[in-house]
Amino acid sequence: MTGRQNPKLSDVARAAGVSLATASRALAGSELVRPETRARVREIVDMLGYLPHGAARALATRRSRTVGAVFPPVDNPIFAKATRALAHELSQAGYTLLLASHDYDPQAELAATRALIERGVDGLVLVGMNHHADLFSLLGRSALPYEITWSLDPGGSHHCVGLSHRLASIRVVQHLLDLGHREFAVIAGETAYNDRALDRLVGAREALVSRGIELAAARVVEAPFGIAQGKAALSHLLATAPGFTAVVGGNDPLAIGALLECRARGIDVPGRLSIAGFDDVDLAAELTPGLTTVRVPSAEIGSRAGQRLLARLAGKRVRRSEEMPAPLVVRGTTGPVPA
Amino acid sequence: MTGRQNPKLSDVARAAGVSLATASRALAGSELVRPETRARVREIVDMLGYLPHGAARALATRRSRTVGAVFPPVDNPIFAKATRALAHELSQAGYTLLLASHDYDPQAELAATRALIERGVDGLVLVGMNHHADLFSLLGRSALPYEITWSLDPGGSHHCVGLSHRLASIRVVQHLLDLGHREFAVIAGETAYNDRALDRLVGAREALVSRGIELAAARVVEAPFGIAQGKAALSHLLATAPGFTAVVGGNDPLAIGALLECRARGIDVPGRLSIAGFDDVDLAAELTPGLTTVRVPSAEIGSRAGQRLLARLAGKRVRRSEEMPAPLVVRGTTGPVPA
DNA sequence: TTGTAGGCGTTATCAT
DNA sequence: ATGATAACGCCTACAA
Numbered sequence: 001m002t003g004r005q006n007p008k009l010s011d012v013a014r015a016a017g018v019s020l021a022t023a024s025r026a027l028a029g030s031e032l033v034r035p036e037t038r039a040r041v042r043e044i045v046d047m048l049g050y051l052p053h054g055a056a057r058a059l060a061t062r063r064s065r066t067v068g069a070v071f072p073p074v075d076n077p078i079f080a081k082a083t084r085a086l087a088h089e090l091s092q093a094g095y096t097l098l099l100a101s102h103d104y105d106p107q108a109e110l111a112a113t114r115a116l117i118e119r120g121v122d123g124l125v126l127v128g129m130n131h132h133a134d135l136f137s138l139l140g141r142s143a144l145p146y147e148i149t150w151s152l153d154p155g156g157s158h159h160c161v162g163l164s165h166r167l168a169s170i171r172v173v174q175h176l177l178d179l180g181h182r183e184f185a186v187i188a189g190e191t192a193y194n195d196r197a198l199d200r201l202v203g204a205r206e207a208l209v210s211r212g213i214e215l216a217a218a219r220v221v222e223a224p225f226g227i228a229q230g231k232a233a234l235s236h237l238l239a240t241a242p243g244f245t246a247v248v249g250g251n252d253p254l255a256i257g258a259l260l261e262c263r264a265r266g267i268d269v270p271g272r273l274s275i276a277g278f279d280d281v282d283l284a285a286e287l288t289p290g291l292t293t294v295r296v297p298s299a300e301i302g303s304r305a306g307q308r309l310l311a312r313l314a315g316k317r318v319r320r321s322e323e324m325p326a327p328l329v330v331r332g333t334t335g336p337v338p339a
Numbered sequence: 340m341t342g343r344q345n346p347k348l349s350d351v352a353r354a355a356g357v358s359l360a361t362a363s364r365a366l367a368g369s370e371l372v373r374p375e376t377r378a379r380v381r382e383i384v385d386m387l388g389y390l391p392h393g394a395a396r397a398l399a400t401r402r403s404r405t406v407g408a409v410f411p412p413v414d415n416p417i418f419a420k421a422t423r424a425l426a427h428e429l430s431q432a433g434y435t436l437l438l439a440s441h442d443y444d445p446q447a448e449l450a451a452t453r454a455l456i457e458r459g460v461d462g463l464v465l466v467g468m469n470h471h472a473d474l475f476s477l478l479g480r481s482a483l484p485y486e487i488t489w490s491l492d493p494g495g496s497h498h499c500v501g502l503s504h505r506l507a508s509i510r511v512v513q514h515l516l517d518l519g520h521r522e523f524a525v526i527a528g529e530t531a532y533n534d535r536a537l538d539r540l541v542g543a544r545e546a547l548v549s550r551g552i553e554l555a556a557a558r559v560v561e562a563p564f565g566i567a568q569g570k571a572a573l574s575h576l577l578a579t580a581p582g583f584t585a586v587v588g589g590n591d592p593l594a595i596g597a598l599l600e601c602r603a604r605g606i607d608v609p610g611r612l613s614i615a616g617f618d619d620v621d622l623a624a625e626l627t628p629g630l631t632t633v634r635v636p637s638a639e640i641g642s643r644a645g646q647r648l649l650a651r652l653a654g655k656r657v658r659r660s661e662e663m664p665a666p667l668v669v670r671g672t673t674g675p676v677p678a
Numbered sequence: 679t680t681g682t683a684g685g686c687g688t689t690a691t692c693a694t
Numbered sequence: 695a696t697g698a699t700a701a702c703g704c705c706t707a708c709a710a
Contacts, residue, residue: 010687019696021698025696055687059398063701074422083413087438091440097456098405101430115435116435119435123710125412196675197594282567283622286566286570348705359703360705373679396704
């Protein structure tokens, strides 16, 4: 009942009374093989429960129909959305996603990338521009097509689909400045090895400086991604550097945490404090008041990266760099500076 | 600069002045090869930037060091957590995760599973017991080890790591009954092809019936996963079948949606309405009041499934079925029935 | 301790 | 329209 090996193509060929070559062509749907023969081979395949052996096929074709993604953990909803969209896009085209996660550790990211290349992926999707020094040389040697997501390459040499986090962040702060705010606090995401978090922080500073406002060091805290961390960060700011009327969150979970902390403390938002986020996660729109934030099209980034990679694998050319829209979404958590 | 092919092991061997076999053994860290030789081979590997060809290796060893997961979309945070934990567990052991998602479509799930098997995964992780009729026979033929997650197999024939959603659901309802509630509404997850959602609904009904309470059809709505859907569902219930004092959500996003809808409408929770969820997503604990829910250890499920699979791949034996704890977590959204 | 050679399951290039 | 057969890159008895 269990003893016999999985049937191989030669078994199919024998059972169908054709040669190995013909069986292979029949399965590939080649026009060269007579329709009746093709049908018979297919029949035998079903009968025997034959499944092609991917490794053998990959060895012969030098293609694995597999794409690798080296992502930060998918329990960040923005990466979850992108992963889902990417996987969907790939499976539509008969490709499968090989996923490797790392926790913002460049060494681990490098190792994961190497592992994916060894597994024979036909292409790669990476996040951001901040990587281990050896990553790009590894990619170069492998000659695999890859797409950088979320960020844009200032040098213009890598294929990427992303946005300027700096400019988007400037738009957020501009909005708050327009509402009359002058006293700001920032809850930034962790900027080490995360160019998106860093660019957002840089953009915020820049927007303020351009209006002659200096962001005090005590008014900036950096925190790992998460609602709980956002709560803690706001508490910390309130305790150590009070007096601000606007809080800029480096991402939505941090901003939402700040918002929930305000609610728990009875601080009126936006009456006494305005809060803005970044990403536009689903939850942002569901809260009351809704969170003002930047809409980052995570799912679109994932699917575009997939489409671009598939196009390149099919020999088509794509624009080297693709900028995604990242509009400011004004909801209820930002309002005029209190009198 | 770009022309030459990636070096293969035979190139390494030649450069190191050893045979292919020795080079292979050296890389495998075999004790058979002299340490100096091993070192020299390693040196050449670095120098040439040699990367093993996984397909060739898989073909020869009949092992891919790859594990497949066929999961519902990872933008459901519980699957995101499990995916992260699973990927982490696997990578610790030098394995990589092949991820295939499907949107609760048994046909798509079957196709995805087949694709993973063809890609040569060494093992599989599946979710739940509700699958396409051909899935288990496919798995049987492939003879691959697999783990069912989240659910337990009543038949006891599949390896699984999960919990009884029925019993956990009974605990939730029991808790509400103990608080004096008699008028219930249920916002269930979609039960088609989702045994977890169905079992939770069944359990709720059962707990009520055991106290002589019938759950009116109008008091049960089924909704796709999501906060927005939870809001809509509560609105619908309020409009069509008012008078209930307790709402049982099939999962946390639905329950949280209901909670937010109440807040938006000025309905006091738990003063006028008690709400309970299922899963204990991060957000559940962060809201004020916190959501009463069942703590489902999603991350642990993912890592245990990985550990079990790795153990089995290493030839060890594991208990066929592993039940995870799923305690009720009482927070602030449930309280005594209003007088 | 190292080398030789056969095989892993396909695809693809020749013939026929 | 179909068949032989040589790759594909690596591993692993078996030999030396």
